[in-house]
Amino acid sequence: MAERDPSFQTDALIAEDIDAYLEQHQHKSLLRFITCGSVDDGKSTLIGRLLYDSKMIFEDQLSALESDSKKVGTQGDEIDFALLVDGLAAEREQGITIDVAYRFFTTEKRKFIVADTPGHEQYTRNMVTGASTADLAVILVDARKGVLQQTRRHSYLVHLLGIRHLVLAVNKMDLVDYDQATFDSIVADYAAFAEEVGIETFTPIPISGFKGDNITASPSPNTPWYNGLSLIDHLETVEVANTAAQERSFRMPVQWVNRPNLDFRGFAGLITDGTVQPGDPVRIVPAGKTSKIKSISTFDGDLDEAGAGQSVTLMLEDEVDCSRGDVIAAADDPPEASDQFCATFVWMDEEALKPGRGYWLKLGNQMVTATVQPPKYEIDVNSLEHLAAKTLKLNAIGVAEFSTDRPITFEAYAKSRQLGGFILIDKFTNATVGAGMIEFSLRRAQNVHWQPTTITREDHAALKNQTPRVLWFTGLSGSGKSTIANEVEKQLALMNRHTFLLDGDNVRHGLNKDLGFTETDRIENIRRIGEVAKLMADAGLIVLTAFISPFRAERRMVREMLPEGEFVEVFVDTPLEVAEKRDVKGLYKKAREGQLKNFTGIDSPYEAPEHPEIRVNTVDMTPAEAANYIIQQILPLK
């Protein structure tokens, strides 16, 4: 059985003077790091060894480990440390780690949280996740194999995620007879690559996770030629993240407004950057109002100072408007607010990015709707080449412009991880589908101001003596949308209502004649129609639209453009068999014969509305009956 490394043993102090030990432990700082390596680089073994040497493993776990090692281990009769950290049952059977796992160990100087992430190509997503909270990355290289494509990919990713402390751990030195020339040549290879990516410095260490060389003490007798620190010594002494963050200008995104009674109105949040003291002048972004810090209130009493990494509650001198999502910042150096920016982002979902579709974007404590332009390019993480791309698929990384439905407060990711990193959420599955890092703001947002008009939309509506509406007809091709919409418009005209009918085929001849029928084009088609309908509703009209509009996300996008209650979804619920039998334009026949691609209902889905305001059925109703029914539902329109 392997010996525990004596330098980890704090047992003596624990047994002799627990008070002294706890005093020491209480003042330890925290370092979060990520380990990355290719399959079989010995990553799990290294982590298992760190846990084992730092006594994070108890006897009962150890006996389970010993019996497991004999049963499924890959190290013969020796302990297979990797089994300590491989978690879920399914992956234990496959013998690979398939997710991010977090491990903990302590040395005399620090406490560590290790993000253990897999090396497989398809799991870029997990690595990016693990790297997002790490201050340092340990890149493992097998001394027998040298710098591989995976090594390059992992290094690029951790650099992209803003990790500036890199350790190149050349592992399995025991299997190359601790040969210095092998080590030196790997370091030289890596240095050349690092320069290409923009990695400024890295710390190379020759180790054996299995035998324990240069893990806790250096130099190992096997590597007398190595004169650097051991891995643990290095981890114990590098600077931790929140120290650097405290030197920047103050920022605290407001997370929760605490108002237990009339006398207390506090703004609670986690300070992301800088420090703050009572009396400091601050600015509330994006509104721009200024005030001063009255007090820093906590459960443990008011503080004289607080800094990055602390969760506090701030009270302000003035009664300013401030709510969740706003950022309280240094008055003389606030972050910017914009509704357009450029970002590098990673796609994390099986379903590819849909440019033009609205996704939830969460940044700081702000949640907005964002649309992504078609990527400027995709980055090949192996060659770092820029590839042309129309979308991004799972695990792809690209650069694109984003626009949000209202201005958000942010900073470049290079300046602040907490105010520059965001996630994208699919509005239907609610899955986290992407993660991005803001590069820079597109200043357009600050230059294009809304033109306030004297005659408001309410004035327009009042002049017409009606309430604007957008009656959004959706349904399969041939379901009867245009026929019914036309009928509704005729009846409204008889009632002296001012209307306008936007019809699918007609719009495609003009406004949208540059668009085809791919999913991306269909999304853009609906977006433009939505914008036009909105302008017409602003002008006071009752707008009728007749488009297949097959995707829920786009219909919802239009709904969200309009004031509450103005969007009326009319579902023309005709079964596919019926619509196909009618086949007024002969399109179904063509689609069935394969002459028409992406035809809704045949080889492209129709997502039926879940809660339409109005549903009509053209099997049981004539178009006139359906129109009457719709009008009854929307009256009085005043």
Added chain:
Amino acid sequence: MHTLTHLERLEAESIHIFREVAAETEKPVMLYSVGKDSSVMLHLARKAFYPAPPPFPMLHVASGWDFQALLDHRDKTVEEYGLDLIVAQNEQAEEQGINPFDTGSALYSQAQLTDPLKKALSEHGFDAAFGGGRRDEEKARAKERVFSFRSASHRWDPKNQRPELWNLYNTKKNKDESIRVFPISNWTELDIWQYIALEKIDIVPLYLSQKRPTVTRDGMLLVVDDDRFRLEKGEQPVERSVRFRTLGCYPLTGATESKATDMNAIIQEMLLATGSERQGRAIDKGQSASMEDKKQEGYF
């Protein structure tokens, strides 16, 4: 400004998580087992919303076989901090013939803990529940997210969890889904004890050693907490100085012999101990993957 210590960083992270759930979910609840992890969670929740009380109720799943000292501590704490307490319990246990002596451990924990928990969560319509799980407890937990999504039937799907980047939590949920939130995910057992000591958090006296009537059974030291404890033939309770590292149903929770009567002594024993925390719980015995199976069924 000084460099924050690891405990200060952990505290700030946990408070951030509490506030995030309060801000983004409709009806959160905190699972309050009255144990040491729950006591730390309650303390953090009080800090997060100070001077207001935590804006959610506490839910205690009582098995009916809880230590009396634990129930007393619960009631005292609720009273002192003005908390809103909900107690969930399987009222039919007796007629169903379920008890910790005759019922197998799997069925027992299902009937007395898992089912009442699921029932209470569904009945009250809680959409988020704070739990005290820590990643250092067990291998399956090391991969658990801070925000863990459960289906309408409270099942956990380890293959379908959302990535968590930075400190951005996606709290959007599908209809009928609920979220389990683990604010102390990144704390270790040592952190918990040290924080209790530093913050002078009041904990159930069962964690401290004192003379208690005990019997030895299946290699476990059990405390005879009340007269419902079924003594086997020839068994005679013996007074021993014992304490608990973890608290469950008293007939199923093993005590350890100990002289530790203050916090530092407890920590010393813990650090010098050779068995992991869950060793004292009958429920976890079985294959190493069994915790995952339980979690998929909805055990916290």
